[in-house]
Amino acid sequence: MESRISQNQAINFNRNNLSGEQLIFLYQAMLKPRLIEEKMLILLRQGRISKWFSGIGQEAIATGVTMAMNDDEYILPMHRNLGVFTGRKIPLYRLFSQWQGKASGFTKGRDRSFHFGTQEFKIIGMISHLGPQLGVADGIALAHKLKNEKKITAVFTGEGGTSEGDFHEALNIASVWDLPVLFCIENNGYGLSTPTSEQFRCEHLADRGKGYGVESYIIDGNNITEVYTKISALAESMREDPRPVLVEFKTFRMRGHEEASGTKYVPNELMEEWAQKDPIENYRSFLISEGLLKEEEDKQYRDTIKAEIDEHLQKASAEPGIEVNQTNELNDVYQVFQNQKFDPKGKTEEIRFIDAVSQGLRQSMQRHEDLVIMGQDIAEYGGVFKITEGFVEDFGKERVRNTPICESGIVETAMGLSVKGMKSVVEMQFSDFVSSGFNPIVNYLAKVHYRWGQNADVVIRMPCGAGVGAGPFHSQTNEAWFTKTPGLKVVYPAFPFDAKGLLASAINDPNPVMFFEHKALYRSIRQEVPTEYYTLPLGKAALLKEGKEVTIISYGAGVHWALETLEEQPDIKADLLDLRSLEPLDVEAIYASVKKTGKVIILQEDSIFGGIASDIAAMISEECFKYLDAPVKRVGSLQTPVPFSKALEEEYLPKQRFRTALQQLLEY
The missing domain is CATH 3.40.50.970 (Thiamin diphosphate (ThDP)-binding fold, Pyr/PP domains)
Structure with a gap:
């Protein structure tokens, strides 16, 4: 059908064979994150949330991309992609709890805003360093390809993020390996306050795909029908013919990078120009001009969404704050793992x-x-x-x-x-x-x-x-x-x-x-x-030699230097502890040996300051002080980079200094 534009529209919409039901659905999908944002800005001023990154004016991108993808395909969004989360129908109270740092959120109060993922909704959130999610999308897409799954992965970045090395590495990997990744660049004009003219020299960011052999497109990021139909077609093509595609969405950020930043650095005429291109107001006018939306229907949609927001906000607000539990905090750093034991046996x-x-x-x-x-x-x-x-x-x-x-x-x-x-x-x-x-x-x-x-x-x-x-x-x-x-x-x-x-x-x-x-x-x-497969537990040191005079703690090449020293001086009766694992660390084995011998020397190849030996020495001093008969001794390499020549390298390494220090410790 022909494109139609009324005098109230600054965007040229095209129905693109979409049904009236589909067009209304896209409107509702965009309207929901907009109304949530407007509510969040009120809560921010009331101090009920701590920070907000606004996507007002960019709703068509996240909404259109999400609607074009299958629910079992992963999306990796950023700060301003609330439409991804609402499009995947995450219960609003969980989002509100996340933003308030409560347990019903997704990070147990450990991270804020959109820095989270959820396997349930196939969303993998960002970290503040911006770039890494691009390579993560490559990995997800690689898994799809290895498993012969006809699925794509969509990942978002801003125009500022395209300057990071991760962007270029991810694009190159996806190109070389033909990975079905949809790279979505939201070019909204500014990286915080730095305009695009100070960030890159190419005319369009989409042009960067050419250098990596990646096909690329430019889409009006404020035009929901264009976003939805073009991404739908690309997604279907990529499922059948796996390959990366780069899409640059031209849009604008109508509010600050985050609310405290403001927009004073943006020229007024530029703000006014883009205000005329508001994706929701323009689309609303289009739907009315097409006879698909009436004022009273629009009011009903808004009232329904606002009621849902208020209901879920009340539920989240009524939830108590996080209960601090140090054990839980420590236990959640690693996934629980019970090592399946395979004993060494056979030939x-x-x-x-x-x-x-x-x-x-x-x-x-x-x-x-x-x-x-x-x-x-x-x-x-x-x-x-x-x-x-x-x-x-x-x-x-x-x-x-x-x-x-x-x-x-x-x-x-x-x-x-x-x-x-x-x-x-x-x-x-x-x-x-x-x-x-x-x-x-x-x-x-x-x-x-x-x-x-x-x-x-x-x-x-x-x-x-x-x-x-x-x-x-x-x-x-x-x-x-x-x-x-x-x-x-x-x-x-x-x-x-x-x-x-x-x-x-x-x-x-x-x-x-x-x-x-x-x-x-x-x-x-x-x-x-x-010769057969076997396992050894992580976090268990090996006691290679036993003696009552001194404890020698080492790992890696240092173990062999210590063994050589003890073989040359068989009169030294030492416990020699090979740590094998540095994290987790076998603290029990260390303390048991130190309590037995009363003297301890820690040998590492790394230079001393800031090395693992320093922490082990501190732990021993704190926990075993009354058992010590001498100060804890540390031996390591010189505080220099590793030199090349044989003579300099031998002086750099601590092998000879260890022998001297061991003798001094025994004589203390």
């Missing part, structure tokens, strides 16, 4: 550390058919250390995936696989490179279960450590970056037997695990290891 063979990691990974791939490995050069090449050599032949390229060089995007993709109930192992080619993926690890994976009960079933393998002449960027042992972060588990084996069993347990564990593998141990340490 053994002497293998290297690197072979044990490869064997453990291979047997886990056999055990978990939904396990995906991702990393740079891990497929046909077998990885730079050849740990996954031959895996493509056994498991195929769908499950053993070479990735572009984009650590952040791949960690986010792993998170998306977990949303869909799949497991993943991500190989950092070198642990040093994890800094390029730091944000999603510490701010998404680590916090997601505590925030809204979603687990991150991801293991990140971290080839690490010095002693191989690799210099400052390939030699770090950076476990302390992660032991500081609640929500992550950190494992650091020193022997082939432990590496295989702990890797199997890490993969079984539904929580995110940073799995450190010391490169210098890969081909230098050999041990008898069972």
Whole structure:
């Protein structure tokens, strides 16, 4: 049917073969978030909610996209996409409880506004860092593709978010892997107060799709019929022909970034121009001109929605505040996991550390058919250390995936696989490179279960450590970056037997695990290891030697330095405790040994300040002070980056200093 526009309309609507019932339904769907927002602005002024990010003027985008998708397809919205939540029919009192920090919300009062997800309604909320949800959408879409499900995933970002590296990484990954992701850019003119002219130079953000081989479109974000019909057609096409699509919605933000920001930085004429393009008022005029809506019907729709808002707001307001329970808070940081025990048994063979990691990974791939490995050069090449050599032949390229060089995007993709109930192992080619993926690890994976009960079933393998002449960027042992972060588990084996069993347990564990593998141990340490699949519990230290004179605590390469020292000086009677896991930490084993010997030295390869040894020393001083016969001694590397030359590296590492410090402690 022809487009029609009355003198009261600033938007050219087209019925696009939509029925009158569909057109009215779209109006009601847009009207609901608008009326909720108007109520929230009143509550904000009354101090009944703490913050509000307004989407007034942008309702057509979230509403149109949500209505165009199937209810079992995931949407990853942002602050201004209230229409996604109402479109998925979330009970309003739960939204109101969420915004008031109450238990009926989705985060138990632990996060605010729209920073939550819900599997029930297939919505995965954002974090304040904006970019990571784009890569998470890639992971969800990858899971759909691997499971042969004809579904798409929609993810939102603002024009400001397209400047973040996550946006470019996510687009590139989706393009290379043909992932059915609908990337929705809401170009509303300003990133807080910074206009688009100061954010990018391309004429249209949709043009950015060209560089990644992604088809892209520009849609009038205030025109609900255009949004709904065009997205519906794209969604149906993407289900049949999986591929990413980038859509730029031209719109405007009529209120501040959040209400406290205001809009004084926006020229008045620009505000007036966009006020004339209000998506709801223009659409209302169109429906009236089409004879589909009468004033009294419109009033009835509004009254019905307002009554629902008031009813649910009263229910949420009557709900008591969160009861503080420290046990619950601590318990919810990780998903509860009861390790399924597989005892080491059967035939053994002497293998290297690197072979044990490869064997453990291979047997886990056999055990978990939904396990995906991702990393740079891990497929046909077998990885730079050849740990996954031959895996493509056994498991195929769908499950053993070479990735572009984009650590952040791949960690986010792993998170998306977990949303869909799949497991993943991500190989950092070198642990040093994890800094390029730091944000999603510490701010998404680590916090997601505590925030809204979603687990991150991801293991990140971290080839690490010095002693191989690799210099400052390939030699770090950076476990302390992660032991500081609640929500992550950190494992650091020193022997082939432990590496295989702990890797199997890490993969079984539904929580995110940073799995450190010391490169210098890969081909230098050999041990008898069972050939069959087995597991070892995380959080259990190994007592390698027993003695009453001193307790030596270490992990990774430090364990072998300590063993060498004790072998050279057999007269030293020491407990040697190999921690194996740094989080969870076997505190009981540490305290038991310290109470027995009265002296303790902690050896780590990392530089001393801020390392795990510092925390262990503090814990011992607090809990075992009366048992100590000497100050707790810490030994670590120099407070410098890791040097390249052999002489400098030997001086950097604490191996020789450990021997001196141990002797001084014994003589104290």
